[in-house]
Amino acid sequence: MATLADTLLKDLEDLEEENFNNNNDGIKKIKFEEQYEEDDYEEIVDAIEEFLNDKKKKCERKISELLYDEDFLKTMNHIKNYIIEEEAEKLKNEEGTKDTEDGDENEDNIKRKKAKYNSDDENPLNDNNPNDEEVLIEKCIELIIKIDTEILNIHKYLKDIYSTKFPELDSIVYTPLEYISVVSRIKNESDIKNIDFSDILPNTTVMAIVVASSMTTGIKLPDHLLKSCMSFCNEALELNENRQNILIYLENKMFLLAPNLTMLLGSALTARLISCVGSLKNLSVTSSQNLIVVGNSKKSILGLSNVNKTFGVGILSTSEIVQSVPDAYKKKAINLLAGKCSLASRIDYFKKYKEGQYGLLLREYVINHLIKLQEPPPMKQKKILPIPDEKKGRKRGGKRYRKLKEKTEITELRKQINRLPFGPNTNEDFYTFTDQNTALLNSNITKLKYQTKQKTNIPKKKNASAQSSGATGGLSSSLIFTPLHGIELFNPSINKTTSETRENKYFSSLSQFRKV
Template sequence: MSLADELLADPDFITTRDEEADDIDNDGSEDVTMRDLEEVEDDEMADFEEEKQISSEIEMKNVMDVRKIAKLLGSRQMKDVLTKIGQLKNTNRIHVQIMGPVEEDPEYKLIVQANNLTVDIDSEILIVHKFIRDHYAKKFPELESLVLNPLDYARAVKAIGNEMDLTKVDLRSILPSATVMVVTVTGSTTNGLPLTIEESKIVSDACDMALELDCAKRTILEYVESRMTLIAPNLSAIVGSTTAAKMLGQAGGLMALCKMPACNVMLIGVQKKTSTGFSNATTPRHTGYLFQSELIQRTPPDLRLKAQKIVAAKCTLAARMDRVHESPDGSFGRSLREQIDKKLEKLQEPPPSKTVKPLPVPDEGPKKRRAGKKVRRMKEAHAVTELRKAQNRMAFGVAEDETGSFDTTKGLGLIGQNSGKIRAAVSDPRVKAKAPKRYQHMGSSGSTSGLSSSLTLTPVQGIELINPDESQKKVKDANDRYFGGGAFLKVGKPKQQ
C-alpha cells in the first residue's frame, strides 16, 4: 500500500480538515471581512494543492467516496465566496462610488478571488470526471471515448444510470443527434456489466458533484461579468466581461496589467500542457485567455494569431485608461473596438482583381520598319563567307587538315579538299572593307588602288613578285614596233617568180 493509500485509509487524516473547518465556522461570525477571507483563501489553496497532488497518485477505483479526493465544493473558501456573491449580487453600484486605485476597492478583491476560484473549479471537475470514468467503465467502457466533454459525460452517465437498453434512454437534450446514435449503437454491443446498487450510488453522487461545481462556476462568472463594467469598462468593451475578468485575475490586478507590454498580454492564461492526456498537436502556441475570447474565435483560423496581436495592443491602452478612471462609460473602449473591427475586416477582404486592359486600336497605315539600309549593309559585312562555310563543313571518312600555332589548333574543314590547293576567295564588294570618306582622297595616285598588292599566288612558282608596269611596257613596245611610224612597217615579202 502506498503512502497516499495509507493517508486516505486513516480516519483521522480524513476528518482533520473537516473539524478545522467546523471550528472556524463556529468561532467566526456570519459577516466575514475581506482580510479574513484572504487568510482563509491562502490556507485553503495550500490544502487544495496538497489534496490534488495526492489524488493524482491514487487509483480512482479504490476510492469509494468522491468527497475524499474532491473537497473544493465543501471547502470554506467556496462557501464564503458564494455567500459574499449572494449578498452583493443584487447591489447596484455606479461609477462615482469607485474612487482611488481599483485594487483598494473591497469588491475588487472578491472579484479576483472568485475569478481565481473558477480555475480551481475547472481542475476539480477534471478530477471528478476521472473518478466517474474509472467507476463507470465496468458498465459502459466505450462511453468515455465517445463523449469527451467532462460535463456532457457526467450528464450522460446520470441519464443512462444502470439501464442496459439505451433505446429507452432519451439523450437528445444532452448530446448531439449524431453522438446519440453512435452511443446507442455502441451501447447495444458493449461487454459491460450492470453496476451494483452501491456502485451506482457512488457514480450518481460524483455526477451530482460535477454538475454542482459547474453551477457554482456559472454563478461566479455571472457576478464577475456584472461588476467588470464598473472596474474595467473600456477593457470589457473590447474583449467582454468574462475574458477581462480572467485577464485581471491572472495578471494580478489592473495595475499589473497596465505595466505589461502587449506581447505579454497575449500570454496571460497560456497552458503549456493539456489536461486529461489529450493531444495538443492542434493547439496553437502562445495563446491564452485573449485567444479564447469571442472576438478572436469568430475570426478565420489563418488570421487569429494576427488578430490576437492587434487586440492585445488595444487591450493595453484600454487597461491604462481604466487605471486612471478615464472614460468610465466605456466610450474609449468602444472606439478601440471599432478600430479593431475595421482592421479585421480589412484583413479579410479579397485581394484586388487584376484589371484586364483592352487591346489597342489597330493602325491601318503601314508602320515604319526598324533598321534600314545601314543595318542591312552591316549584316552583309558580318555575313558568313564561302571560306568560312567550307571550314565548317566536313567530309565523312576523310581526315581534315589542321593549322595552328603554339598549343592551339584549328580544323580547316573542306578548305582545299576539292583541288588539293588553296585558292584565293573571290572578293565580294559587299563585304569589302571600306575606308571612311574623309580618308578616301588619301593614298596612292593614279588608277591603281592603294589597297592592291603586287603579290600573286601561282600553283607553280608559289609566291612571285610581279611588276605591274612591266606588262604595260611590253604592250607599248609591241604597238611602237607595228604602228610607231603611222603605217605598217612590216609588210609581207613579194612572191618570187
C-alpha cells in the same frame, strides 16, 4: 427456627453461584487465550478490501471539499443574493410603473429566494465600499480556478470507477463536464437508445456512444459503486452551476476591475478571459501572441474531416468583432484584437482611464481598420492616349539601323512565293480558310535557296588591301603540267608581255601615228 427445607434451598443457591463463577472464569480464560492467539497470528487485511468495505458502509461518499467550505458558501450566498436582486430590477424595468398582482407575486418569490440564501452571518463585504468589491472580484476569479481543479479531480476518479461499466466512453467524450453529465444520464443501463443527449452532445458523438454501447465489454456496476458515482456527478454539476453564477457576477462587476478591457471586448468575454488566465496581473504580463490561444479547446470530430475546423483558436475568436468579419479576414482580426487587449489590460492594471474611454477608442480603431481591410482595391483608371504631333518623326538611319533591318528582311524564297503568277488558280486552306499560292508547289525549292544572294560583309580595310596589293598568293606557283613535256617552268610575265604586244597594234590606245 429454620426448617429443613429452607436449609436445603440455601445450599442449592450456593452451589449455583459457585458454578456460575467457575463458568465465567473459564470463559474469560478462553477469551484471553483467543486474543493472545490473534495477536500472534493476525492476518494482514488488503487495503482495497478495507476501502471497498468503507464504501459499502457509506453509501454516498463526498469527494469535493470546496462545497463544504464555509468561506466558499458565504461568497456563493452573497453572489446568489446579488443575482436575485439583479433579476428583480430587470423585472421592474420590464413591467415599468404598472402595479399588478403578478408583479407582487414575483416580488414575493424573489424575497423567498433571498431569504433562502441568507444566513445568520453578515455579508462578506459592504456594497458601499468599492475596494471590498474589487477584493471579492479577485476572490471569485480564484474560486473559478479552484472549481476547475475540483471538476478535473472528480472526472479522473469517475473515469476509474465507470471504466468497468463503459470503457469506450472515455475515448469518445473528452471534456470533463460532458463526460460527467453523460454518466449521470446513463447510470447502469445497457440500452442507451432511448436516452436523450441532444442538449449535451452533437449528433455525431451521440451516434458513436450508441454504437459503442452495443459493442461494449463492460459489466454493470454494483449498487454501492453506482451510488458513489451518482454522488460524484451531482457534486460536479453543482460546482459547475456555482461557476456559472460566479461568471454572471463577474460580468456585472467587471467594469470596476477592468473598464477599458470591458469597453473593448464586453463584460462576459472579459470575465472569461481573466478567469482563464487567473488575474488581471497575469493578463497584463502575457503577450498578445499567447492571448490568441487562451481558452483553446480541441474537441473530438469522430471521423469527420479536419479541413474546415480551426484548432488553436481561443476565447477571442468568439468576440463580436471577429464574428462580424468574413473568414478570409478572421486571422488578421484576431491578431489585431489580441494586441489591443494586451494594451488595454496593462492600462487597467495601472488604474488609468477608469471610465473606459481609452478602451472605447481602441474598439473604434479595430473596427475602422477591419472595414478598411475589407474595402476592394481602387479601379484602374483608363489612361487617355496623348494627341499625336503634327510633325512627322525622323526615321532612324545609319549602320546600326541597317543591320537591324537586315535581320527582319524578307527572304528571296518568300518573295518568290508571294508573287502571284498569271494563270494558275489558288487553293483554299481547309484549316486556316486562307488562299495560298500553289505556283511553287511543283517547282524545285532547293534551287531557289541556292539562287538567293549571298551577301558577305568584308571589312573596308581588308577590301582596300586586297585591291591595292599586287603580290601573288601563297598557293600560286611557276610550275605547269603539260602532256608533252610533263612538268615545266612557266613565267607568267611572258604571257603578259605577249598579250600586251598583241593588243599594241593598229587599234591600240597606245599606238601613235607613224612618220612616212
